[in-house]
Amino acid sequence: MIMKKITIYFTVLLLAVSCNVLDQNSPNDVADSNAITTRAGAESALVGLYNSLQSKSYYGGYYPLMADLYSDIGTGGGYQYTVLDEISNAGVTSSNTLIENSWLAMYYSIATANAIINRIDLITDATFAAEDRNHIKAQALTIRALAHFDLLRMFGEHWNTSSDFGIPVVKTVQKATDVVLRSKVSESYAAILDDLQTAAGLIRADDRSQPYINLMTIKGLLSRVYLYQGNNVLAAQFADEVIGEGTFALVDASDIGSIYQTPYLSKESLFELSFTVQNQSGFNPFTYLREGAFRSDVLFLALASLNDFFASRPGDVRAGLLDFVNNDAGILPDGRTLKYRGEQTRDNPAFVIRVAELYLIAAEAKGLNGGGLSDLNTLRTHRGLAALTSPGDINSDDEFLNAVLDERKAELNFEGHRMFDLARTGKFVDVVGTAKSVTLESYQGIFPIPLQERIATKEAVAQNPGYSDN
Numbered sequence: 001m002i003m004k005k006i007t008i009y010f011t012v013l014l015l016a017v018s019c020n021v022l023d024q025n026s027p028n029d030v031a032d033s034n035a036i037t038t039r040a041g042a043e044s045a046l047v048g049l050y051n052s053l054q055s056k057s058y059y060g061g062y063y064p065l066m067a068d069l070y071s072d073i074g075t076g077g078g079y080q081y082t083v084l085d086e087i088s089n090a091g092v093t094s095s096n097t098l099i100e101n102s103w104l105a106m107y108y109s110i111a112t113a114n115a116i117i118n119r120i121d122l123i124t125d126a127t128f129a130a131e132d133r134n135h136i137k138a139q140a141l142t143i144r145a146l147a148h149f150d151l152l153r154m155f156g157e158h159w160n161t162s163s164d165f166g167i168p169v170v171k172t173v174q175k176a177t178d179v180v181l182r183s184k185v186s187e188s189y190a191a192i193l194d195d196l197q198t199a200a201g202l203i204r205a206d207d208r209s210q211p212y213i214n215l216m217t218i219k220g221l222l223s224r225v226y227l228y229q230g231n232n233v234l235a236a237q238f239a240d241e242v243i244g245e246g247t248f249a250l251v252d253a254s255d256i257g258s259i260y261q262t263p264y265l266s267k268e269s270l271f272e273l274s275f276t277v278q279n280q281s282g283f284n285p286f287t288y289l290r291e292g293a294f295r296s297d298v299l300f301l302a303l304a305s306l307n308d309f310f311a312s313r314p315g316d317v318r319a320g321l322l323d324f325v326n327n328d329a330g331i332l333p334d335g336r337t338l339k340y341r342g343e344q345t346r347d348n349p350a351f352v353i354r355v356a357e358l359y360l361i362a363a364e365a366k367g368l369n370g371g372g373l374s375d376l377n378t379l380r381t382h383r384g385l386a387a388l389t390s391p392g393d394i395n396s397d398d399e400f401l402n403a404v405l406d407e408r409k410a411e412l413n414f415e416g417h418r419m420f421d422l423a424r425t426g427k428f429v430d431v432v433g434t435a436k437s438v439t440l441e442s443y444q445g446i447f448p449i450p451l452q453e454r455i456a457t458k459e460a461v462a463q464n465p466g467y468s469d470n
Helices: 020-024 039-053 062-069 082-088 097-122 130-155 185-202 215-229 232-245 283-287 304-311 317-321 355-366 372-381 397-412 418-424 428-436 451-456
Strands: 007-009 074-076 179-181 269-273 300-302 350-354
Touching (some): 062 074, 062 097, 062 283, 283 300, 300 304, 304 317, 350 355, 355 397, 372 397, 418 428
Antiparallel strands (some): 007 179, 074 300, 269 350
16 A cells, blocks of 8 residues: 655754753754864764753653553653643543654754764864764764654554554755655664664774763664564574673672662663763653652652562562552552662663663564573573473463563563553553553554644644544
């Protein structure tokens, strides 16, 4: 089926002044590609690009937390916060401002990356060595791929490579009047993978700095994207390369808290975003706030059924990263994640990718009969659980997939994966419908295109099937 041509007027530049999420940009952000004419300008632009990822509407809080709220592990708090309740109750409308702000924040990152990518090779600075130039370009390419992929899995039918409903892929510096076609899902994946593969050939091979893109970050992201695309061979290959390289490794069960308490010191984190006391993330105030917090104070809570889930897994040390006991009566029987403690500093890092996810990707991609059980058991035994057996504990491919998804639920909760995991495996309707006691349809595995984008483009951007403009 060929869908009619769909276009998008790239509205991020038009909204850069008026939209709340873009009012909070760092002075290092790049407003005009013409500013990137020297090595210093390129380096400053790169700082601005990383800063764009830190927006509270992107990896600074809302993007990963909304993905878990819109699943069977999260529930909403807050005080009469309608747009949050829509996500919590799986009844999202296209006028939801939280979703709109995330859409804009991701395209802002893409616009900033494009400014670097399209200008850096034109810089004639004699002090700008090719290796340094390529290293900056590789980071920009990776972030552009990351943002496009995050848009695809939140707003596009990422589980169906035959679908016409991908995302607008923007790879050039845009003017406010420019038109961009909405890509098919297959085209969206191709653009994302092309950026990551190009970046892998340009990045410094020996750099392993966790607050910045490094080669293992790129390979890890390639593994993740290939898994979503359904290319299990390459997903497993890149996961194995990261694991086998040895820089990043699982911590022991007794040290699980160190992942979240020691930014950049945990050997589990391939890439995490840096926050400071002066540049705080939203994770602590959004998920914990203070010891005596009321339900109306905290936006993203752990659903009571997550406590039941961990109760069925005795010995799993990750249960200790959730609190279903020491909470105000208004929060109970729900609870709070403890991954983002630090009420004074609020400098909680954003975990973009960790090595634990690579073990889970390798397990899922290899499958029960391809060696995946070994990868799954490696993670389980590092989390206080016994190894599973087959035959015995697991006797079919379906049982193995469910075991992997359970392990992802235990490992990655409140890090922004659950909504996407359920959608890509076709389990969103049943699992979330049961958890939220609502009737859902398959199209609800992604969010609607924001109404403001529809209005700004005179409906040139088609709404996702099943959704209406309201």
